[in-house]
Amino acid sequence: MTLKELADRLGLSPTTVSRALNGYPEVNAETRARIEIAARDYGYRANTMARKLATGRSMAIGHVIPLSNHQMINPIFAEFMAGASEIYSSEGYETLLAAVPAANEVQTYRELARRRSVDGLIVHAPRLNDPRVDLLRELELPFVVHGRSVDIEDRPVFLDTNNRRSFEQATTYLIELGHTRFALLNGMETISFARRRRRGFEQALQNNGLRSDASRMVDMEMTETNAYDVTMKWLNEPKPPTAILTSSTISALGVARAIRDAGLQIGDDVSLITHDDDLSFMRNVGDPPPFTALQSPIRDAGAKCARMLIDHIAGKKVSSEIWKCEFIEGRSTGPAPKETPA
Amino acid sequence: MTLKELADRLGLSPTTVSRALNGYPEVNAETRARIEIAARDYGYRANTMARKLATGRSMAIGHVIPLSNHQMINPIFAEFMAGASEIYSSEGYETLLAAVPAANEVQTYRELARRRSVDGLIVHAPRLNDPRVDLLRELELPFVVHGRSVDIEDRPVFLDTNNRRSFEQATTYLIELGHTRFALLNGMETISFARRRRRGFEQALQNNGLRSDASRMVDMEMTETNAYDVTMKWLNEPKPPTAILTSSTISALGVARAIRDAGLQIGDDVSLITHDDDLSFMRNVGDPPPFTALQSPIRDAGAKCARMLIDHIAGKKVSSEIWKCEFIEGRSTGPAPKETPA
DNA sequence: CTGAAAGCGCTAACAT
DNA sequence: ATGTTAGCGCTTTCAG
Numbered sequence: 004m005t006l007k008e009l010a011d012r013l014g015l016s017p018t019t020v021s022r023a024l025n026g027y028p029e030v031n032a033e034t035r036a037r038i039e040i041a042a043r044d045y046g047y048r049a050n051t052m053a054r055k056l057a058t059g060r061s062m063a064i065g066h067v068i069p070l071s072n073h074q075m076i077n078p079i080f081a082e083f084m085a086g087a088s089e090i091y092s093s094e095g096y097e098t099l100l101a102a103v104p105a106a107n108e109v110q111t112y113r114e115l116a117r118r119r120s121v122d123g124l125i126v127h128a129p130r131l132n133d134p135r136v137d138l139l140r141e142l143e144l145p146f147v148v149h150g151r152s153v154d155i156e157d158r159p160v161f162l163d164t165n166n167r168r169s170f171e172q173a174t175t176y177l178i179e180l181g182h183t184r185f186a187l188l189n190g191m192e193t194i195s196f197a198r199r200r201r202r203g204f205e206q207a208l209q210n211n212g213l214r215s216d217a218s219r220m221v222d223m224e225m226t227e228t229n230a231y232d233v234t235m236k237w238l239n240e241p242k243p244p245t246a247i248l249t250s251s252t253i254s255a256l257g258v259a260r261a262i263r264d265a266g267l268q269i270g271d272d273v274s275l276i277t278h279d280d281d282l283s284f285m286r287n288v289g290d291p292p293p294f295t296a297l298q299s300p301i302r303d304a305g306a307k308c309a310r311m312l313i314d315h316i317a318g319k320k321v322s323s324e325i326w327k328c329e330f331i332e333g334r335s336t337g338p339a340p341k342e343t344p345a
Numbered sequence: 346m347t348l349k350e351l352a353d354r355l356g357l358s359p360t361t362v363s364r365a366l367n368g369y370p371e372v373n374a375e376t377r378a379r380i381e382i383a384a385r386d387y388g389y390r391a392n393t394m395a396r397k398l399a400t401g402r403s404m405a406i407g408h409v410i411p412l413s414n415h416q417m418i419n420p421i422f423a424e425f426m427a428g429a430s431e432i433y434s435s436e437g438y439e440t441l442l443a444a445v446p447a448a449n450e451v452q453t454y455r456e457l458a459r460r461r462s463v464d465g466l467i468v469h470a471p472r473l474n475d476p477r478v479d480l481l482r483e484l485e486l487p488f489v490v491h492g493r494s495v496d497i498e499d500r501p502v503f504l505d506t507n508n509r510r511s512f513e514q515a516t517t518y519l520i521e522l523g524h525t526r527f528a529l530l531n532g533m534e535t536i537s538f539a540r541r542r543r544r545g546f547e548q549a550l551q552n553n554g555l556r557s558d559a560s561r562m563v564d565m566e567m568t569e570t571n572a573y574d575v576t577m578k579w580l581n582e583p584k585p586p587t588a589i590l591t592s593s594t595i596s597a598l599g600v601a602r603a604i605r606d607a608g609l610q611i612g613d614d615v616s617l618i619t620h621d622d623d624l625s626f627m628r629n630v631g632d633p634p635p636f637t638a639l640q641s642p643i644r645d646a647g648a649k650c651a652r653m654l655i656d657h658i659a660g661k662k663v664s665s666e667i668w669k670c671e672f673i674e675g676r677s678t679g680p681a682p683k684e685t686p687a
Numbered sequence: 688c689t690g691a692a693a694g695c696g697c698t699a700a701c702a703t
Numbered sequence: 704a705t706g707t708t709a710g711c712g713c714t715t716t717c718a719g
Binding site: 347363395397399 | 695699
């Protein structure tokens with residue numbers, strides 16, 4: 004069923020039918036009703052390609068995800084996509100996913116622009132001075148950043164969580180429990196959120212007259228193994244940390260394993276707080292949650308970014324937003340242990 | 346830069362240029378070379394929408410993913426998508442992702458078909474008598490199933506792992522270690538792979554003169570909490586199982602926690618084998634792997650399905666494939682413990 | 688308020 | 704081997 008066929012059956016011109024179906028105002032209410040009913044009855048759907056060609060809009064939003072051979076797709080990313088994609092669908096947009104080898108990332112953006120395959124993009128996990136921002140501006144593709152590009156002067160539209168504040172809050176919480184020896188197990192500080200987390204951590208220590216120890220702040224790829232190794236090393240040092248903050252639940256698992264393997268009790272001997280995007284584990288991994296955590300609802304974030312982008316594309320003014328994490332007390336924190344004279 | 350513009354600059358007709366660029370044979374080699382160079386120089390890319398409209402092919406593959414509010418997207422799914430999407434890109438296809446509330450799933454397929462948004466689809470996690478198979482046949486959309494629909498007489502093209510054999514193998518391995526009291530913690534048996542896993546489990550027991558105990562075979566949603574609860578219950582029964590097989594790493598985590606909480610040692614008191622799709626955890630969660638596992642490379646599976654579908658769309662004969670899992674010895678298995686006279 | 692006509696940029700019969 | 708001519712199905716001026 005094409006527009007023309009539908010128009011013929013109604014004894015109208017394709018123009019009028021098109022206008023009615025697209026909600027243009029200049030159509031007689033009665034005619035419009037007739038058209039809408041007929042369209043429904045015949046199960047008419049506009050052919051997307053034809054519409055795209057005619058309007059020049061692709062009605063698709065792109066997500067480019069750089070692929071590494073050694074690393075899994077972040078499950079967080081999948082949740083974000085789910086939230087976003089649901090909004091796209093409901094707004095008539097399609098979701099275009101481009102998983103490409105990391106080396107082809109720039110090229111992929113260029114292709115998408117040249118072929119006009121998408122009307123806009125979401126930029127994930129912005130790095131410091133992220134080149135994608137300039138690239139997309141050059142290509143004149145609307146985009147929204149999930150995360151913050153603090154270092155870029157003319158800041159693009161973004162949605163981020165308040166990482167600095169969250170880590171400051173969590174650290175303060177531990178300080179109030181009496182802890183004085185801290186460690187921070189952070190994600191790679193090339194990703195901008197990691198830096199902000201460290202700032203919050205250090206700020207809290209400083210506010211309470213504690214010194215941050217550079218050897219007890221590590222940034223690294225967040226795998227369970229890495230976390231395990233670093234924690235083990237720390238726990239074997241003299242005056243080991245009694246409170247550890249970590250940047251993801253996967254690394255928290257490694258920390259937890261190390262604590263147990265060292266013959267210590269989580270919560271009693273060593274307290275542990277993790278940041279968690281909503282999260283893969285927290286939700287499925289036990290109730291009450293095994294970890295005290297800073298949670299941020301990632302699916303909601305996906306949906307929000309989607310809405311921001313759609314508005315952005317429509318030319319509306321969109322302002323960036325900063326969401327705060329929820330602080331959840333779990334089983335992994337407790338008062339600082341009494342000092343045992345070694 | 347449009348085809349017409351390019352043709353004008355070359356003093357040729359759009360037709361010839363189109364033919365040259367699309368690799369049709371009837372073009373003079375010299376002319377073709379000239380055209381290709383010019384296209385490169387001007388950075389010409391065919392407008393996808395125009396091409397799609399003209400050919401009637403959307404050059405996109407769809408993945409419909411039903412969304413539940415309470416459940417995370419399976420990280421496995423993300424890996425599968427990564428593998429598939431990479432192939433699509435390299436073959437000139439785009440990846441269309443439709444995350445929709447589970448209730449809208451059928452409607453979404455119908456929409457995709459009516460609007461001709463995709464040339465084909467991958468069907469994930471087939472259920473028994475999965476209605477999507479009939480639906481897609483009715484809609485005349487080519488598709489490939491990831492998993493098996495054993496119960497459908499005219500079986501569609503699929504890629505699956507040999508779940509029955511794998512579980513039989515794993516169970517046999519444990520039997521050879523001297524275990525006699527088994528438990529199986531399976532995924533929902535409405536999904537077809539779960540049934541096949543149970544068959545393998547039962548088969549191995551039967552082959553070795555052991556009886557399977559219905560109360561020690563559970564199928565359920567694979568969450569850590571569920572697994573924890575069931576395992577706890579088992580361990581508190583008289584003659585608890587000394588060997589547990591589980592259908593996913595997330596549930597293995599729950600089993601592991603329960604074993605520890607019961608004051609037992611994994612591998613020593615209770616052996617544990619998990620099936621794992623390559624896998625979200627195994628790869629990141631420790632080296633050597635904490636669990637003995639049956640692994641199947643999910644990203645490769647995504648890539649393979651993508652290739653099968655593309656061939657299928659092109660009208661080539663495609664045959665279904667069954668891949669076998671890799672058996673990986675980890676730290677979670679050991680000889681059956683000596684019977685302690687209670 | 689409705690319709691005629693001209694594209695959008697490409698492909699594909701059908702000539703030549 | 705190349706060009707001419709019609710579309711693909713829709714939107715969008717422009718006229719009425």
